[in-house]
Amino acid sequence: MSGAGEGRPPILSMQDVEVVYDGIVLGLRSVSLTVSEGSIVALLGANGAGKSTTLKAASGLLSAERGEVRRGTVHYRGRPIAARTPSRLVRDGLVQVLEGRRCFPHLSVEENLATGAFAGRPSRPELARAVERVYERFPALRDKRRTAAGHLSGGEQQMLAIGRALVGRPSLVLLDEPSMGLAPKVVEEIFLLVRELHAREGVSFLLAEQNAAAALAMADSAYVLENGSVVASGSSADIRAREDVRGLYLGERAGRRARFRDRCRPADRAPERTEGPVQTRGVGAAASAAAD
Ligand SMILES: Nc1ncnc2c1ncn2[C@@H]1O[C@H](COP(=O)(O)OP(=O)(O)OP(=O)(O)O)[C@@H](O)[C@H]1O
Ligand SMILES: [Mg+2]
Numbered sequence: 001m002s003g004a005g006e007g008r009p010p011i012l013s014m015q016d017v018e019v020v021y022d023g024i025v026l027g028l029r030s031v032s033l034t035v036s037e038g039s040i041v042a043l044l045g046a047n048g049a050g051k052s053t054t055l056k057a058a059s060g061l062l063s064a065e066r067g068e069v070r071r072g073t074v075h076y077r078g079r080p081i082a083a084r085t086p087s088r089l090v091r092d093g094l095v096q097v098l099e100g101r102r103c104f105p106h107l108s109v110e111e112n113l114a115t116g117a118f119a120g121r122p123s124r125p126e127l128a129r130a131v132e133r134v135y136e137r138f139p140a141l142r143d144k145r146r147t148a149a150g151h152l153s154g155g156e157q158q159m160l161a162i163g164r165a166l167v168g169r170p171s172l173v174l175l176d177e178p179s180m181g182l183a184p185k186v187v188e189e190i191f192l193l194v195r196e197l198h199a200r201e202g203v204s205f206l207l208a209e210q211n212a213a214a215a216l217a218m219a220d221s222a223y224v225l226e227n228g229s230v231v232a233s234g235s236s237a238d239i240r241a242r243e244d245v246r247g248l249y250l251g252e253r254a255g256r257r258a259r260f261r262d263r264c265r266p267a268d269r270a271p272e273r274t275e276g277p278v279q280t281r282g283v284g285a286a287a288s289a290a291a292d
Helices: 051-059 086-091 109-115 124-137 139-143 154-167 184-201 212-218 236-241 243-249 260-264 282-290
Strands: 010-021 025-036 040-044 067-076 094-097 172-176 204-209 221-226 229-235
Touching: 010 051, 010 204, 025 040, 025 051, 025 067, 025 204, 040 051, 040 184, 040 212, 051 067, 051 094, 051 172, 051 204, 086 094, 094 154, 109 124, 109 154, 124 139, 124 154, 124 184, 139 154, 154 172, 154 184, 184 204, 184 212, 204 212, 212 236, 221 236, 229 236, 236 243
Parallel strands: 025 229, 040 204, 040 221, 094 172, 172 204
Antiparallel strands: 010 025, 010 067, 221 229
């Protein structure tokens, strides 16, 4: 794959990863991707494409949802993650910010931030310094440090979720749909912060997003997932320039979204398919649709 980050060692690499939930539901069919040290990589795709599952496979959080990597390998900093617990991975600098700005709603902003340091078991002064760094970056959170997280706005909760990840001084952040449900202006602010963190502190990001235009504007490279498989990858500029991806993921043919492969295979392009609805139920449903 071309793009920024090329030539730098991978901080994360996934090879032919298949994920199954509950021993039967296919979450990922086959995903291979690389995040180079110090790069921002976007992971694009429609609902149910497998973005969150890919991130959880990388952070070791699948088991919490009765999911497992059934085939393939995931390496973080050149070593397989399989032998490490999620909290060990956090201590090693690999942190996931879950979809939906998960904060503890009854805990204050500051208490939420403290939970981010849990895996690292820092001393009190270390924790205070780490929290102060987050406040420097997100001044709005300092103003509301004693407020219950449940009373924050959506944008503030997303900042808190990211801030909590930063308390552990991560090297790689897996960020799941940070723009979800937020006003464009707030999305802009969140993405600006990600860019700053990347530029100033060299943090690497794997960013799952449905807001492809915003993600590609920021990322060095991108992967497009569909039905649990990678269907396109390249530098952000390459992906942005591809007609097929533009039509499906950049909103340029809104209302006419179809499956990515329908646009890639000439045989499927004509006559125009009429089956219509966007694929939203993921791999299992896709498998039966493909068998039609
Ligand atoms: N906990 C779970 N148990 C069973 N199946 C799951 C679970 N989580 C996800 N799946 C299935 O795995 C597939 C991929 O889902 P995933 O959540 O990774 O998609 P996504 O790209 O993140 O979608 P979205 O944009 O809606 O967040 C889907 O078919 C989904 O139904
Ligand atoms: Mg998701």
